[in-house]
Amino acid sequence: xxxxxxxxxxxxxxxxxxxxxxxxxxxxxxxxxxxxxxxxxxxxxxxxxxxxxxxxxxxxxxxxxxxxxxxxxxxxxxxxxxxxxxxxxxxxxxxxxxxxxxxxxxxx
Numbered sequence: 528x529x530x531x532x533x534x535x536x537x538x539x540x541x542x543x544x545x546x547x548x549x550x551x552x553x554x555x556x557x558x559x560x561x562x563x564x565x566x567x568x569x570x571x572x573x574x575x576x577x578x579x580x581x582x583x584x585x586x587x588x589x590x591x592x593x594x595x596x597x598x599x600x601x602x603x604x605x606x607x608x609x610x611x612x613x614x615x616x617x618x619x620x621x622x623x624x625x626x627x628x629x630x631x632x633x634x635x
Contacts, residue, residue: 533541539555546553552562585599612618620626 542555543553545551552560554560585597586602589595589597589599609618
């Protein structure tokens with residue numbers, strides 16, 4: 528005695544009920560919904576916890592306590608190096624006087 532397969536309407540109702548029970552989305556036409564991505568855990572907190580906490584910089588301390596007249600040695604050295612380069616003529620060009628500006632004037 529052969530049994531007949533259940534009707535399509537019964538199978539659809541069963542699929543709908545199964546989706547509701549297991550907290551899935553009922554999608555009979557298999558349309559891409561993006562549900563898989565939306566269900567995933569957010570990675571933002573994991574990424575932020577991966578990197579170490581930021582340290583306080585000398586600049587922040589000098590800004591918080593200007594009355595102490597603290598000097599950032601690295602910044603002072605950087606400014607001195609820039610001044611030396613400018614005296615030798617190796618400094619950055621003024622705005623609008625760089626390489627690209629001179630190229631357009633040569634074409635004319």
